[in-house]
Amino acid sequence: MDEDADLPIRLSHHDPRWRQEFQQIRSGVLQCGQGMITQVEHIGGTALPGRISQPIIDVLAGVHDADQMDEAALSIEGLYFRPLPPPHWDSSAVRLIKPRGGPVTHQLFLMPIGTPAWHAALAIRDHLRADTEASLRFEDAKVGIWKRTGGDPEDYPRAKDGVFTHLMEQLNLP
Structure with missing residues (x-):
């Protein structure tokens, strides 16, 4: 369980350092993944320039071979990530957060490249980057x-799911 799960959700104005933070994590994940992890993408609100977001860098890391998921996840843990239960939107994904203690600064979703959840995450990100009005x-x-919701850590994510459901319907995603 998240140590800060009871803390209210925070939103922040865009921080240009988020892109650099992602690049550093990307480099580390690719290096420690030793060829198992072949693609690392910046997703979530911090991947949208100029937008208010939770100050948590969301990362999508992909493997081509689903049999390497456990080994790849262990290699990521070496970067001071810790595992959590999978996200509700893809029970086959591995979810890891950083740091191991204290407020979450990074969240990584490890999954096989090409799954419906993989495509949906990238399609939503790309749509919001390309369409200013939608963003x-x-x-x-x-x-x-x-x-x-007053930033309630249970109510806010639950309510936000409806926004993602609407986006997925607009984009004809499964």
């Missing part, structure tokens, strides 16, 4: 949910 609506929805 602004997404930001407005998140901020509205945050205000309505």
Whole structure:
């Protein structure tokens, strides 16, 4: 369980250092993955330039061989990540957070490249990067949910799921 799971969700204005943070994590994950991890992508709100987001770098890491998931996850743990239960949107993914203690700064989802969840995460990110109006609506929805829920760590993510469901329907994603 997250040590900071009971703390209210925080939102921050875009920080240009988020991109650099992602690049550092990407480099470390690819290196420690020793060829098992072949693709690392920046997803989530911090991947959207200029948008308000939770200050947590979301990372999507992919393997081509699903049989290497456990070994790849162990290699990522060596970068001071710790495992958590899988995300509700893909029970086959491995979810890891950093640091091992204290407030979460990074969240990594490890999964086989090419799964529906892999494609959906990238399609949503790419859509929001390419369509400024959609990105602004997404930001407005998140901020509205945050205000309505008071940043409650259970209510906020649950309510935000509806925004992602709507985006997936718009993009005809499974």
